[in-house]
Amino acid sequence: DAKTTQPPSMDCAEGRAANLPCNHSTISGNEYVYWYRQIHSQGPQYIIHGLKNNETNEMASLIITEDRKSSTLILPHATLRDTAVYYCIVGRRMETSGSRLTFGEGTQLTVNP
Amino acid sequence: NAGVTQTPKFRVLKTGQSMTLLCAQDMNHEYMYWYRQDPGMGLRLIHYSVGEGTTAKGEVPDGYNVSRLKKQNFLLGLESAAPSQTSVYFCASKNTGTAFSGANVLTFGAGSRLTVL
Numbered sequence: 001d002a003k004t005t006q007p008p009s010m011d012c013a014e015g016r017a018a019n020l021p022c023n024h025s026t027i028s029g030n031e032y033v034y035w036y037r038q039i040h041s042q043g044p045q046y047i048i049h050g051l052k053n054n055e056t057n058e059m060a061s062l063i064i065t066e067d068r069k070s071s072t073l074i075l076p077h078a079t080l081r082d083t084a085v086y087y088c089i090v091g092r093r094m095e096t097s098g099s100r101l102t103f104g105e106g107t108q109l110t111v112n113p
Numbered sequence: 114n115a116g117v118t119q120t121p122k123f124r125v126l127k128t129g130q131s132m133t134l135l136c137a138q139d140m141n142h143e144y145m146y147w148y149r150q151d152p153g154m155g156l157r158l159i160h161y162s163v164g165e166g167t168t169a170k171g172e173v174p175d176g177y178n179v180s181r182l183k184k185q186n187f188l189l190g191l192e193s194a195a196p197s198q199t200s201v202y203f204c205a206s207k208n209t210g211t212a213f214s215g216a217n218v219l220t221f222g223a224g225s226r227l228t229v230l
Contacts, residue, residue, distance in 0.1 A: 032217065034218075036219070041201075041224070042223060042224070043117075043205070043222050044156070044203070044205075044219070044221050045221070046218050046219060046220070049218070087155065091217055092217075100146070100161060101217055102158070102172075103148070103155040103156035103157075105153075105154060106155060
């Protein structure tokens with residue numbers, strides 16, 4: 001599975017958009033981009049995933065560049081409760097392969113009042 | 114609608130003692146995983162299972178054993194605990210998924226904090 005590179009930390013003002021970047025330059029054609037977050041001391045929580053098109057759900061938007069070598073997770077109106085470690089992961093769609101996701105160190109996002 | 118439940122939540126062991134962590138999921142998921150997380154680090158995969166009766170090694174399997182006798186349960190055992198196994202342990206599960214929806218979407222438990230003295 002391709003590796004990812006994320007900044008170790010970021011700050012964001014409450015109510016503003018938080019844009020979390022991720023580089024995955026070695027991503028292969030059948031690998032998806034997944035985002036999870038982990039609020040302090042809790043288990044990680046799934047946010048969103050995508051292949052090559054931009055995706056949006058009730059939590060966030062995912063923007064993937066045309067060459068798929070990088071992506072950005074957007075939290076449109078960050079709140080204090082969004083303070084967490086955000087993990088960008090690339091991996092194959094599982095099914096019979098049972099493919100596993102590898103969690104790196106992620107980005108610590110701190111939302112400030 | 115419990116999702117993934119881990120027991121116990123906290124445990125303190127002495128070096129050399131044994132214990133078992135239990136992970137139970139009520140979502141009829143095929144795949145289950147055990148991760149460990151050390152301070153300031155990401156999650157590292159210990160063992161995983163792709164179905165009842167199957168187990169496989171992950172990234173850091175040494176010192177741990179697992180069993181998946183029932184589909185809903187995945188047990189992680191420490192036969193002889195060592196201080197290096199002090200960590201927070203997370204269990205996760207996921208379904209096989211179809212097409213795009215649900216692929217590789219893990220549901221995690223709340224974690225089990227283990228301290229080995």
